[in-house]
Amino acid sequence: MKTESLFRALADPSRRKILKLLQPGPLSAGELSEHFPFSLASLSHHLSILKSADLVHTERRGQYIHYSLNTSVTEEIYRLMADLFSKHRSGESK
Numbered sequence: 001m002k003t004e005s006l007f008r009a010l011a012d013p014s015r016r017k018i019l020k021l022l023q024p025g026p027l028s029a030g031e032l033s034e035h036f037p038f039s040l041a042s043l044s045h046h047l048s049i050l051k052s053a054d055l056v057h058t059e060r061r062g063q064y065i066h067y068s069l070n071t072s073v074t075e076e077i078y079r080l081m082a083d084l085f086s087k088h089r090s091g092e093s094k
Contacts, residue, residue, distance in 0.1 A: 002053065006077065009053035014038075015046050019055060019069065026059065026068040 009015055014036065021027060021035055033043050047067060050056045055074070056067045 003080070005049075005053040006055070006073075009049050009055055010077075012046065012049075015050055018046060018050060018067075022056065022067060022069045026066040028061075028064045028066050030064070032067065 017035065018032060021032060029040060029043060029047065032047075033040055036043060047056065050067075051058065053073075054070055057070050059066050059068070
């Protein structure tokens with residue numbers, strides 16, 4: 001996991017909203033676009049950043065591409081955040 005690209009991807013509220021929308025299951029770009037006021041080109045840019053951070057997977061279904069959460073990376077994020085904010089990390093005094 002590339003931590004820098006991950007935090008860059010998560011820094012934008014629209015990208016966090018995309019991830020939230022994908023929690024129940026895969027959606028196409030058209031379905032995702034219904035939740036945003038910006039163009040499909042902007043949505044595509046956000047999806048590209050999420051994909052390069054390995055936060056989403058793509059699957060072609062006919063003429064549509066469906067996006068879904070990469071759950072293995074989200075589990076790594078939870079571990080990373082827990083480590084960052086843990087009160088008792090190894091090597092630190094209490």
